[in-house]
Amino acid sequence: MNTDTQHDAQYAWKHKDLLDVSQLDKDDVQHLLDLAVSFQEINNRSVKKVPTLKGKTVILFFAENSTRTKTSFDVAAKRLSADTFSLSKSGSSINKGETLKDTGLTLQAMHPDVIVIRHSSSGAAEYLSKLLPCSIVNGGDGWHAHPTQALLDSYALRTVWGPDFTGKTLLILGDIEHSRVARSNLYLLNLLGAKVRLCSPRTLLPRQCGQWDCEVYTDINEALKGVDAVMCLRLQLERQEAGLLPDLSEYSRRYCLTKERLALANPGAYVLHPGPMNRGYEIADDVADSKQCLVLDQVSAGVAVRMAVLYLLGTRNDHLPA
Numbered sequence: 156m157n158t159d160t161q162h163d164a165q166y167a168w169k170h171k172d173l174l175d176v177s178q179l180d181k182d183d184v185q186h187l188l189d190l191a192v193s194f195q196e197i198n199n200r201s202v203k204k205v206p207t208l209k210g211k212t213v214i215l216f217f218a219e220n221s222t223r224t225k226t227s228f229d230v231a232a233k234r235l236s237a238d239t240f241s242l243s244k245s246g247s248s249i250n251k252g253e254t255l256k257d258t259g260l261t262l263q264a265m266h267p268d269v270i271v272i273r274h275s276s277s278g279a280a281e282y283l284s285k286l287l288p289c290s291i292v293n294g295g296d297g298w299h300a301h302p303t304q305a306l307l308d309s310y311a312l313r314t315v316w317g318p319d320f321t322g323k324t325l326l327i328l329g330d331i332e333h334s335r336v337a338r339s340n341l342y343l344l345n346l347l348g349a350k351v352r353l354c355s356p357r358t359l360l361p362r363q364c365g366q367w368d369c370e371v372y373t374d375i376n377e378a379l380k381g382v383d384a385v386m387c388l389r390l391q392l393e394r395q396e397a398g399l400l401p402d403l404s405e406y407s408r409r410y411c412l413t414k415e416r417l418a419l420a421n422p423g424a425y426v427l428h429p430g431p432m433n434r435g436y437e438i439a440d441d442v443a444d445s446k447q448c449l450v451l452d453q454v455s456a457g458v459a460v461r462m463a464v465l466y467l468l469g470t471r472n473d474h475l476p477a
């Protein structure tokens with residue numbers, strides 16, 4: 156990690172928390188993704204552990220379901236030798252009526268260096284960041300933001316497109332209204348120079364999306380023409396009010412990304428999905444299993460990106476006198 160630490164020493168990382176990508180400028184993002192590249196090298200070794208965060212404590216507080224994000228943060232922290240502790244809604248006192256404030260203060264009293272929080276309320280991570288002195292990482296809050304997902308998506312795209320996304324167009328397809336992934340990606344992809352299109356049924360488009368920096372479509376065939384990548388989103392049924400969709404089979408008939416539809420995009424266009432995938436609804440099997448699909452590259456990028464995030468936040472006070 157010599158070159159990385161030198162590189163890092165020259166870079167003034169100024170953030171206590173990672174609440175959303177919108178707090179980052181282009182230099183922060185390039186620095187974080189470069190750092191993630193060096194951590195990916197560790198992930199490819201036979202012994203995948205470095206002592207960088209030895210003695211640091213990372214708490215994974217997931218009050219909403221998660222497979223990828225939680226495992227990935229856990230693996231990332233352990234590969235940096237941090238101690239990790241997990242708390243979920245079902246096994247905790249949140250189920251006994253404890254407030255977020257009291258849970259946060261209780262966790263802080265155990266002196267963690269970083270708390271990663273996933274919560275169904277938009278703003279939960281920001282609330283804890285103001286309340287607690289330790290670093291807070293937003294692992295997804297309601298419809299609002301999912302910064303490490305957007306960062307890992309850009310990492311995966313960087314490996315195939317290179318660091319400058321100028322001239323590339325990416326389509327985000329599916330349930331935009333309820334998606335924190337779409338919101339964080341829209342900001343980050345624009346920051347890195349890509350053009351972004353959104354496509355979904357009118358009832359799943361956010362009312363304010365006309366003011367966002369993107370083109371908006373309801374016709375999938377039009378939306379796909381000339382794009383270099385498609386990011387499919389899951390229907391977030393757990394956040395939808397009834398009546399937004401006529402029925403699931405009608406949705407998949409009109410919006411599922413099939414091989415035939417993908418052929419309308421630029422040749423070799425890449426396909427991304429944050430997971431979990433509902434095969435047959437938003438993405439067809441033959442697309443999900445194709446070489447163009449980066450889903451597993453996204454998962455692998457997730458560990459490296461989260462190592463970079465935990466490193467930057469977990470070591471930010473190390474230069475201060477003990």
Ligand code: ASP
Binds near residue numbers: 295301335336391431
């Ligand atoms: N895993 C992503 C999230 O937590 C996407 C999804 O759940 O559909 O937002």
